[in-house]
Amino acid sequence: xxxQNAFGVVRDLQFRGGSAKYYSLPALQQSGFPGVARLPYSLxxxxxxxxxxxxxxxxxxxDIQALANWDHASDVEKEIAFTPARVLLQDFTGVxxxxxxxxxxxxxxxxxxxxxxxxxxxxxxxxxxxxxxxDHYGTPDAFHLNAELEYARNRxxxxxxxxxxxAFANFRVVPPETGIVHQVNLEYLARVVFRADRGGVAxxxxxxxxxxxxxxxxxxxxxxxxxxxxxxxxEAAMLGQPISMLIPPVVGFRLEGSLPAxxxxxxxxxxxxxxxxxxxxVGKFVEFFGPGLASLSLADRATLSNMCPEYGxxxxxxxxxxxxxxxxxxxxxxxxxxxxxxxxxxxxxxxADEQSPEADYNEVIxxxxxxxEPSLAGPKRPQDRVPLSAxxxxxxxxxxxxxxxxxxxxxxxxxxxxGPPIDHGAVVVAAITSCTNTSNPSVLIAAGxxxxxxxxxxxxxxxxxxxxxxxxxxxxxxxLEKAGLADSLDTIGFNLVGYGCTTCIGNxxxxxxxxxxxxxxxxxxxxxxxxxNRNFEGRVQPLVRANYLASPPLVVAYxxxxxxxxxxxxxxxxxxxxxxPVYLKDIWPSExxxxxxxxxxxxxxxxxxxxxGVFDGDDRWKAIAPPAGDRFAWDDASTYVRNPPYxxxxxxxxxxxxxxxxxxxxxxxxxxxTTDHISPAGNxxxxxxxxxxxxxxxxxxxxxxxYGARRGNHEVMMRGTFANIRLxxxxxxxxxxxxxxxxxxxxxMPIFDAAMKYKAAGVPLVILAGKEYGSGSSxxxxxxxxxxxxxxxxxxxSFERIHRxxxxxxxxxxxxxxxxxxxxxxxxxxxxxxxxxxxxxxxAPRGTxxxxxxxxxxxxxxxxxxxxxxxxEELVAFRNGGILxxxxxxxxxxx
Ligand code: SF4
Numbered sequence: 001x002x003x004q005n006a007f008g009v010v011r012d013l014q015f016r017g018g019s020a021k022y023y024s025l026p027a028l029q030q031s032g033f034p035g036v037a038r039l040p041y042s043l044x045x046x047x048x049x050x051x052x053x054x055x056x057x058x059x060x061x062x063d064i065q066a067l068a069n070w071d072h073a074s075d076v077e078k079e080i081a082f083t084p085a086r087v088l089l090q091d092f093t094g095v096x097x098x099x100x101x102x103x104x105x106x107x108x109x110x111x112x113x114x115x116x117x118x119x120x121x122x123x124x125x126x127x128x129x130x131x132x133x134x135d136h137y138g139t140p141d142a143f144h145l146n147a148e149l150e151y152a153r154n155r156x157x158x159x160x161x162x163x164x165x166x167a168f169a170n171f172r173v174v175p176p177e178t179g180i181v182h183q184v185n186l187e188y189l190a191r192v193v194f195r196a197d198r199g200g201v202a203x204x205x206x207x208x209x210x211x212x213x214x215x216x217x218x219x220x221x222x223x224x225x226x227x228x229x230x231x232x233x234x235e236a237a238m239l240g241q242p243i244s245m246l247i248p249p250v251v252g253f254r255l256e257g258s259l260p261a262x263x264x265x266x267x268x269x270x271x272x273x274x275x276x277x278x279x280x281x282v283g284k285f286v287e288f289f290g291p292g293l294a295s296l297s298l299a300d301r302a303t304l305s306n307m308c309p310e311y312g313x314x315x316x317x318x319x320x321x322x323x324x325x326x327x328x329x330x331x332x333x334x335x336x337x338x339x340x341x342x343x344x345x346x347x348x349x350x351x352a353d354e355q356s357p358e359a360d361y362n363e364v365i366x367x368x369x370x371x372x373e374p375s376l377a378g379p380k381r382p383q384d385r386v387p388l389s390a391x392x393x394x395x396x397x398x399x400x401x402x403x404x405x406x407x408x409x410x411x412x413x414x415x416x417x418x419g420p421p422i423d424h425g426a427v428v429v430a431a432i433t434s435c436t437n438t439s440n441p442s443v444l445i446a447a448g449x450x451x452x453x454x455x456x457x458x459x460x461x462x463x464x465x466x467x468x469x470x471x472x473x474x475x476x477x478x479x480l481e482k483a484g485l486a487d488s489l490d491t492i493g494f495n496l497v498g499y500g501c502t503t504c505i506g507n508x509x510x511x512x513x514x515x516x517x518x519x520x521x522x523x524x525x526x527x528x529x530x531x532x533n534r535n536f537e538g539r540v541q542p543l544v545r546a547n548y549l550a551s552p553p554l555v556v557a558y559x560x561x562x563x564x565x566x567x568x569x570x571x572x573x574x575x576x577x578x579x580x581p582v583y584l585k586d587i588w589p590s591e592x593x594x595x596x597x598x599x600x601x602x603x604x605x606x607x608x609x610x611x612x613g614v615f616d617g618d619d620r621w622k623a624i625a626p627p628a629g630d631r632f633a634w635d636d637a638s639t640y641v642r643n644p645p646y647x648x649x650x651x652x653x654x655x656x657x658x659x660x661x662x663x664x665x666x667x668x669x670x671x672x673x674t675t676d677h678i679s680p681a682g683n684x685x686x687x688x689x690x691x692x693x694x695x696x697x698x699x700x701x702x703x704x705x706x707y708g709a710r711r712g713n714h715e716v717m718m719r720g721t722f723a724n725i726r727l728x729x730x731x732x733x734x735x736x737x738x739x740x741x742x743x744x745x746x747x748x749m750p751i752f753d754a755a756m757k758y759k760a761a762g763v764p765l766v767i768l769a770g771k772e773y774g775s776g777s778s779x780x781x782x783x784x785x786x787x788x789x790x791x792x793x794x795x796x797x798s799f800e801r802i803h804r805x806x807x808x809x810x811x812x813x814x815x816x817x818x819x820x821x822x823x824x825x826x827x828x829x830x831x832x833x834x835x836x837x838x839x840x841x842x843x844a845p846r847g848t849x850x851x852x853x854x855x856x857x858x859x860x861x862x863x864x865x866x867x868x869x870x871x872x873e874e875l876v877a878f879r880n881g882g883i884l885x886x887x888x889x890x891x892x893x894x895x
Contacts, residue, residue, distance in 0.1 A: 004054045006061045007031055013204055015343035017336030020195055020204035023051040025348050033068035037349060040250040040359040041319045042285045043070060044350060045206050045225045046082060052205055053083045058242045058873060067247060072360040075249075079871065081242035084208045084226065085194050086123040090181045093212035093231050094126040095157050095712040096780065098164040098171075099644060100235055102632040104888055105167075107647030109631065113892045116630050120170040121240035125189055127174040127181035128161065129472075131709070132500035134431075134509035137468045138493040146498045147177050151620045153705070156640040157712060162626035175617030177499050181211070182218035183435040183472030186302055187331050188611045190219050192320065193344045195337075204344050210237050214309040214777065215533065218435060221302030222327070223320035223350070228309065230802045231780030232809045232883065239887045244805070244871050248314060250285045252361030255292025257370040261591055264443050265300035266531065266551035268369065269307050269436070270377045270385045276311035277383035279365060283801075285315040287361065292369045293318065293352070298327035299440035306436040307533050310382040319352035320345040332607035374569075376554065378535050379527070379546035388554070388569055395425055395527070395546065395564040402525045402545050409523025419514035420464040422524065423565070428515055429528035429541055430465050430559035431503035432494060432552045435472040437531040444476055445597045447494075447552035448485025449589035454560055455488045457587065458577040462562025464515050467493035470502040474610045475602075483601035492559060504532035508541045519543045529558040557584055639697050641712040645788070646884055652892055654880045657843075660764055660792045660813070660836040664743050666755060667722060668730035668823060668830040669769040674776030675803060679717065679785050680724040681708040688738070689719035689752040711781060714788060721785030722751040730823075731830045743831060744856070755789035765789065766834050768823050769796040774803025783810040787882070793836060795851065795865060797822050804868055811882035813839060814868035815851065821863060831856050836865075843878070845869050 009027040013020050025044055028051065029036035039047065047067045053059045058081040066078045089097055105115035132150045136142040151158065158176065165173040174184055191207040209216065209226035216228045229243070237243060253276075259268060276286065288304065296304075301318045308316035318324075320341065328338045345351035374388040379398050386394045403424075422428070437443050454460075461467055469489060471477060477496060480486040489495070501507065508528070510516065519526055520543065527546040528535075535547035546564065558564075560573045572581035616622070627633050634643045669677075684690045684704040693715055694704055710716040722729075723738035731741045732748050741747065742754045749757075758765055767786070773796035774782060783806035786794070793813040807814045813836070817826075832853035839849060848864045855861070869875050880886035 004056065006054060007051065007064065009051060013343060013347055016339035018195070018202065018340070020202040020340070022204045022344065022347070023048055028068060035070065036068055038357060038360045039070060040252070040285070040287050040361060041223070041350060042225055042250060042287055042315055042317050043067065043247070044348065045208060046080065046247070048206055048348070049082055049208060050080060053081070053242065070247060072250070072362050078247045079244055080247055081873075082245055083242045084122065084210045084237050085205065086125070086207070086209045087120065087234050087238040088181065088185060088189070088209055088211035088213070088216060088226075089124065089126040089234065090130050090213045091126065091128040091157070091161070092130045092708050092711065093234070095160065095641070097212070097231055097235050097238070098126075098161065099641060099712045100646070100884060101168060102164070103644050103647055104884060105631050106643065107650050107888055108891065111650065111652055111892055117891050119168050120238040122170065122238050124171045124238045125174065126161070126171070127179065127184050128158070128176040129180045129500040130505055131507075132176065132498040132502060133507040134466070134468050134470070134497045134502050137466055137497050138495055140490070140495060143496040143498060147618070147620065150176060150498070155624070156638055157709070158621070159624050159626065160632070160641045160712065162624050163632055166626050167630055167632070172615055174614055175621040177618060178614060179474065179499050180435040180438070180472030180501055181213060182215050182306065183439040184614065185219050186222060186439055187473055187475065187607060188614060190222050190224050191337070192222055192224055192324070192328065192341045195340055204340060210234055210243065215306050215435070217308035217316055218302050218306040218439070220305035220308065220315055220317040221298060223318060223324055223345070225315060225317060227314050230806050232783060232806045233802065236809060236883045236887075241883060241887065242873070244873065248283065248285045249362040250287055251281055251313070252359065252364040253286055253288045254290035254364055254366045255288055255296070256290055256366065256368045257292055258295035259369050259372055262588060263372045263374055264446065264551040264553070265296070265303040265440055266437055266443060267375045268300070268372050269303050270375045270382070270549060271372055272304060272367065273307050273311045273377065273383050274385040275365070275367065276313065280312070282312040284313050285317065286313040287359070288316070288318050289352070289358065293321065294323070295369065296323075297442065298323050299442065303436055303440050307382065310533055320350055321352040330602070330604055330607070332604040332611065374554070376529070376548040376550040378548035380535060380537050382533060382535060382549055386548070389567065391548075392565060392567045398546070399424055399525060406523055406525065406545065409521065419518040422464050422515065422518060422526065424525045425564040426524065426526045427462070427465055427529055427558045427562050427564060428511055428519070428526045429503065429508055429530065429544060430461070430467050430555050431508065431528065431530040431532070432469045432555050433502050433530050434504035434532035436504075436533045437552055438470070438472040438476055441479060441598050441602055442594055443531070443552045444471070444480065445483060445485065445594050446589050447556050448480055448483060448489055449593055449597065450553045450556050450587050451492050451494065452485055452488035453587035453589070454556070455491045457582045459560050459574045459582055460491070461493045461559040464512070465493070465559045465562055466508070466511060467559050468497040468502060469494040470498050470500060471496070472499065474499060475606055478606045478610060479601045483597050492556065494556065494559070503528075503530050503540060504534070506539045511541065511543055516543055527564045529555050531555050553588070639694060639699055639713060639716070640710060642715060644714040646882070647888065650885055650888065652889065654885070654889065657840045657879055659840040660766070660834070663764040663766045663792060663834040663836070664758055665731065665768055665830040665832070665834070666751060666758070666765040666789065666791060667740055667767055669767065669773070670728065670730070671770035671797075672772045672775055673769055675774055675779035675782040676776050677722070677724045677727050678774065678782035679707070679721055679779050681779070682706055684710070684716070684720065685725070688723055689750050690716045690723065693719055714784070717781050718785050718788040719752045721781070721789055752789065759790045764792045767791055767794045768828060768830060769794060770822065771797040772800055773798065774800040780806055783807050783812065786810070787812055793839070799868060805874070808869050808874045808878050809883040811878060811880070813878070815849065815865035816868050818864055818866065826861055826863060828853055828861070829855070843867055843869060843875060845871055845875050
């Protein structure tokens with residue numbers, strides 16, 4: 001940590017159990033920056049980050065001055081470099097990241113360096129949670145059987161991660177069936193304040209992170225600044241590269257009052273999502289403050305922060321306060337760490353109490369917690385909140401549209417299928433799932449108490465409901481058992497199915513045959529009720545069109561009801577053994593019951609015991625023999641993990657930049673092309689290039705798995721690039737799917753096949769596109785795949801922020817049409833060849849280049865395109881062929 005200290009603000013901090021140096025914000029304030037005191041909490045964290053990383057290159061004194069003088073009333077844009085303290089991964093995105101590190105080690109060795117010097121420079125933690133699926137449910141052995149299947153399906157990926165766990169320093173893996181990434185982060189991994197020894201000196205600084213999962217924001221509930229990024233950004237961060245960002249607008253969200261009896265944090269977050277989505281907070285930081293905070297438990301806050309991507313903000317943060325300190329103690333953090341957090345936060349003006357001055361925000365929104373009512377959200381979007389009292393009517397109102405959108409039902413003969421008596425609105429999936437809620441003891445205890453009362457009254461789930469309980473940590477099992485509630489949940493069918501994302505990520509597994517057959521034959525619009533955070537059509541279960549997000553106790557209630565065609569606020573859920581009606585209000589637990597149960601069943605010791613073995617894994621994990629060696633022994637027969645070619649032919653010195661000349665157009669695309677259009681995550685079609693590749697290697701279509709699980713194999717992923725079945729390429733009008741015209745000549749073929757033919761002929765490629773190119777989830781394979789197809793530049797009307805940066809970090813040139821110009825306005829057809837004048841030697845961040853398009857008749861159109869390499873650091877990465885070769889060369893230079 002040999003950084004500069006231009007403002008002279010390093011101070012000493014004493015806390016119970018130790019001392020450390022730190023970069024003091026109050027000292028900066030006193031040195032001529034009075035506005036620091038009124039900065040929002042999140043901007044104070046970013047300011048400390050700049051102070052600590054000032055190096056006169058990425059971070060200059062002028063950057064620190066700009067943030068210290070931040071004016072909430074000004075809309076001047078200022079770019080800063082943020083260096084997160086750690087990186088968090090889940091297994092879908094983590095496998096390709098570790099594949100890249102393994103490939104870097106090989107390249108390091110090839111170039112005469114020490115492969116062992118390739119390691120994450122920042123702590124990197126990966127939680128395996130995305131792969132378990134609910135195949136078995138409702139029985140005592142469901143957990144065991146699902147875990148067996150998970151290991152059978154993912155052995156190759158897990159063997160690779162076992163190797164990585166041993167081979168890399170600074171890298172830890174939380175094995176499968178341990179927990180869900182964000183809940184494990186909240187309960188154990190988050191340091192809140194880091195303490196690190198550098199050169200014999202102890203330093204204290206805020207815990208900050210980026211994660212390769214959009215709900216990384218959940219840890220914002222603990223006062224930790226962090227958000228979700230694409231894999232390439234995460235890889236750059238883990239290798240010590242700062243992340244370029246604009247100082248964000250900050251929206252203050254003032255909370256008053258307290259939640260009324262009978263409502264939950266889930267009801268609150270669905271209301272906040274509705275409100276903020278309507279208001280518009282995309283690209284902004286949201287900061288919660290006000291007297292209402294005191295009534296929200298830390299777990300309630302984490303639930304609010306978790307759904308940040310659903311309302312569109314980058315960060316949704318709470319300050320550190322007494323509640324934070326209590327939570328750290330409850331979750332078994334050691335005394336000295338807790339003392340450090342408290343002392344550091346107080347010394348830095350980051351600790352909130354009644355005396356804290358209100359920060360200046362760009363704008364302020366207010367919400368009275370007393371106004372919250374029991375709610376669901378659906379049937380298709382998380383922001384479409386439905387009051388519980390209106391759920392029946394709202395489903396009925398949405399039904400005609402959903403009927404119109406469905407596939408026509410099978411023939412009348414097929415409709416004679418026998419099975420359970422279900423109709424439109426049947427609830428066929430009821431899942432207590434997602435770290436959003438399973439991290440919150442109050443809603444899980446409420447679900448357990450409701451289950452107990454239901455069992456006592458003789459109620460049970462309807463037989464067509466697929467029920468599951470998938471907590472995000474083993475602590476949940478411990479406290480449900482200690483509270484005596486696990487048996488009641490089991491009795492209703494909410495047996496443990498796994499510790500992982502399950503239904504929340506769409507791994508809900510198949511429906512029972514007789515239920516699926518009825519839905520398909522009769523074209524039924526059926527429903528799921530889940531305590532998750534996303535309900536887009538097709539995400540939860542392919543046969544379920546209506547998906548409702550709700551609190552865990554409401555999930556149990558809908559399992560009992562078995563249908564959306566019931567008003568749970570006025571109609572009975574069922575009848576008891578004596579034939580008396582049982583209403584939801586009869587079995588809904590009181591707040592006192594919930595709190596007494598929490599107090600009697602959850603202890604710090606429980607968290608300490610569970611997390612003492614968090615990196616150990618079960619016998620299945622231990623039985624995987626990790627390959628030995630510092631370098632991975634790639635298996636040529638593997639269809640899951642392969643050595644990517646990013647470093648093939650890499651030289652110690654970056655070669656001179658190559659001109660882009662005589663380039664052909666691989667695709668002409670319209671507006672709002674998402675990363676899923678560019679690199680789909682879902683099914684692999686048997687007759688697609690990726691499907692053919694797998695079948696040629698003996699993988700039958702039933703074992704294809706999805707593109708998401710194959711991200712460790714670049715051969716599959718590059719064949720899947722632009723393979724989305726909904727992609728419309730204007731080079732072949734009237735078609736859908738990943739096809740293009742090979743030029744000249746115009747033969748129509750899969751985009752991958754055309755790209756390989758161009759590559760063989762030494763022809764560089766460009767993509768032409770409209771507005772918001774690369775929107776949707778941050779997906780590094782959208783840039784990696786494009787690069788591997790041989791594309792050198794993407795010329796679009798505008799780019800999504802993360803995808804633009806991913807393109808540069810893969811060595812591709814993002815160019816923007818001049819204002820008012822587009823493919824249509826310039827009358828480009830895609831049949832032209834392209835020359836990008838100056839691509840080799842005259843590029844400047846945010847500069848311009850001349851693009852010349854030569855039509856088949858020899859006529860030339862020229863236009864000035866804006867270079868969307870936005871910073872000098874990005875230009876360096878681009879000139880090196882991408883961030884990974886750049887970092888590798890830096891490491892080699894230091895040998
Ligand atoms: Fe993301 Fe859901 Fe998994 Fe949590 S449970 S990490 S929100 S997929």
